[in-house]
Amino acid sequence: MQNEQVQEKMSLKKRVVKNWKTVLRVWRTGGFKLLKDLLVVKFVKRRPKDTQYTKWIKKNEKDVLKASALKENPLISVVIPVYNVSEKMLTECIESVFNQTYKNWQLCLADDASTWDCVKEVLANYEEHPQVKIVYRKENGHISQATNSALEAAEGEYVAFMDCDDTLSPNALYEVAKKINENPKYDFIYSDEDKIDEKGVKRFFPHFKAEWSPDTLMSMMYTSHLGVYRRSLVEEVGGLRTGFEGAQDYDLTLRVVEKTTEIGHIPKVLYHWRERKESTSANAMAKPYVLEAQKKAKEEALSRRGLKGEVVFDPDTVQFTVNYMPAEKPLxxxxxxxxxxxxxxxxxxxxxxxxxxxxxxxxxxxxxxxxxxxxxxxxxxxxxxxxxxxxxxxxxxxxxxxxxxxxxxxxxxxxxxxxxxxxxxxxxxxxxxxxxxxxxxxxxxxxxxxxxxxxxxxxxxxxxxxxxxxxxxxxxxxxxxxxxxxxxxxxxxxxxxxxxxxxxxxxxxxxxxxxxxxxxxxxxxxxxxxxxxxxxxxxxxxxxxxxxxxxxxxxxxxxxxxxxxxxxxxxxxxxxxxxxxxxxxxxxxxxx
Missing domain, CATH: 3.90.550.10 (Spore Coat Polysaccharide Biosynthesis Protein SpsA; Chain A)
Known part of the structure; x- marks a missing residue:
């Protein structure tokens, strides 16, 4: 037993030393309290009893840190709108970008006039980093305007959208770049995802997605996270639109796929969507305006495509079904x-x-x-x-x-x-x-x-x-x-x-x-x-x-x-x- 404790201490020491840059950055950002949380969550706290998905992770994500050289290394801009988020969650989000095995990235953050002091304190620690651009908005414009502000700072050929309380897998951007190398014509790439709890400890509810499925997308925003788009195409369709808050990424995706057939899927879990009581990851009904935005996005998609249809709410799935109505009634x-x-x-x-x-x-x-x-x-x-x-x-x-x-x-x-x-x-x-x-x-x-x-x-x-x-x-x-x-x-x-x-x-x-x-x-x-x-x-x-x-x-x-x-x-x-x-x-x- 004593020998096991010694081995555990040695293992802890090795893990802390190996991740010393992350430890130092977190200490500078949030002081001892945030550093303590990180040490407990990342290095000390024992995992809960393995679930079926936890076992799957152990078996299938052994080599996520291995990365072979790529012929092309496109610049990928990670775009994050920020508003009133805890220092712990924001730091974990940003650090997940810094911890990428793929290094040709740019981080574009737009603070949407946050009223929480901790937000600016966290962002201030990254202002001088050459790969980071931070925009401080004077007025709160909500998520669409904040995301567009971050987009304006983006220089990458591709942009990856991320929420300020979520995290990326260490291999996320490498897998995206690898996919682009397979087909440089891709305009839109999406990956599988799962959820993490508020503490960032437990991973659960994986979403293993299908290849490109246009009718599934009209039923629900199945592509969701991680979504990566060619920046020029996002600009061509007008970026994110106000009036679609809560479904702004869905509305964008519906407009993007009308302009391209070059769509790729990465069958790996690259994004961890944090479940919070007030977030749509926990319950779509937590934000009722999201439903109206979803309906509006589908109705406008039908109009743009010259299709007549009825958008009907399904309370069981909290989604909207589209019933297409042909102009004529053929035999x-x-x-x-x-x-x-x-x-x-x-x-x-x-x-x-x-x-x-x-x-x-x-x-x-x-x-x-x-x-x-x-x-x-x-x-x-x-x-x-x-x-x-x-x-x-x-x-x-x-x-x-x-x-x-x-x-x-x-x-x-x-x-x-x-x-x-x-x-x-x-x-x-x-x-x-x-x-x-x-x-x-x-x-x-x-x-x-x-x-x-x-x-x-x-x-x-x-x-x-x-x-x-x-x-x-x-x-x-x-x-x-x-x-x-x-x-x-x-x-x-x-x-x-x-x-x-x-x-x-x-x-x-x-x-x-x-x-x-x-x-x-x-x-x-x-x-x-x-x-x-x-x-x-x-x-x-x-x-x-x-x-x-x-x-x-x-x-x-x-x-x-x-x-x-x-x-x-x-x-x-x-x-x-x-x-x-x-x-x-x-x-x-x-x-x-």
């Missing part, structure tokens, strides 16, 4: 494959007829060989309900049946629908059509529920290492999960073919459904092809249907032969799309 062809399943099929079509508010649609039913009795039922029902009925006896091939449905339809928009579904949302076609008609959209999916349990069956398909699967399947839907993935509109690798809408021209552009995949993964293959063609697949979680899953043909994993076929078709999928093996750009997996 939608609803294509339903079915065979010897009349009761289930008729329930599906009846729900469409009775619950659909969209006026311009047709229903095309493809029957691949019902027995004579069932065939008569289909024919009579379809005639009564003005449904086109196409019958040809042949081996089951879902892809071929859907393609045949397209050949026998007239709609500008195609909706592939399983016969074992039931419509819940009246304006389901309006919402899906508005999304499908956007220039960047590939396939559009809907949220499907199991009818008995009311749990989630589908709210997006993720590409797991073991193969494509439904995210949050069988989860309750009364709790917001994974940053709103069960409530908001997200981009995904794929959406299920059980309810999938797409523009006809895009369906034909990628060759429709692959008939060599007769049962499984044909929808995933279609979605992969759309992404490879430059489109984004989108999940509309505000469109709801019941799915009496596999009532038509049974579960594939419950039969040995069907399971073997499932494996064969999964292998064929990845043979066709080798770059998708063990990869999903729209969903981050983190394992210990």
């Amino acid at each position: 939608i062809s609803i294509i339903i494959p079915s065979k010897d399943n009349f009761f289930v099929y008729s329930r599906c079509v009846t729900s469409i007829v009775k619950r659909t508010s969209y006026p311009n649609y047709e229903i095309v039913t493809i029957d691949n060989g019902s027995d004579p009795k069932s065939k008569r039922k289909y024919e009579n029902y379809c005639k009564k309900n003005n449904v086109k009925y196409v019958y040809k006896k042949e081996t089951f091939n879902f892809s071929a049946m859907c393609n045949k449905g397209v050949a026998n339809s007239k709609g500008e928009l195609l909706l592939f629908l399983n016969d074992d579904t039931e419509v819940i949302t009246r304006d389901w076609l309006e919402r899906m059509a508005g999304q499908a008609l956007l220039a960047h959209t590939g396939a559009v999916g809907a949220k499907l529920y199991y009818p008995k349990s009311k749990t989630i069956q589908h709210c997006g398909v993720i590409n797991r290492p073991e193969g494509p699967s439904h995210i949050l399947c069988q989860n309750e839907d009364d709790v917001v999960a994974d940053f709103g993935r069960n409530r908001l509109c997200f981009n995904y690798a794929a959406v299920t073919g059980a309810c999938l809408m797409i523009k006809r021209e895009r369906f034909e552009q990628v060759g429709g459904f692959d008939e060599s995949l007769p049962v499984a993964y044909n929808d995933v293959d279609l979605c992969f092809k759309l992404i490879e063609a430059g489109y984004y697949n989108t999940q509309r979680n505000d469109v709801h249907l019941y799915h009496y899953e596999s009532l038509s043909r049974g579960q594939d994993n419950m039969d040995k032969e069907k399971f073997r076929r499932l494996v064969r078709e999964r292998t064929a999928l990845y043979d066709k799309h080798p770059t998708w093996k063990d990869r999903d750009p729209f969903f981050r997996f983190y394992y210990l």
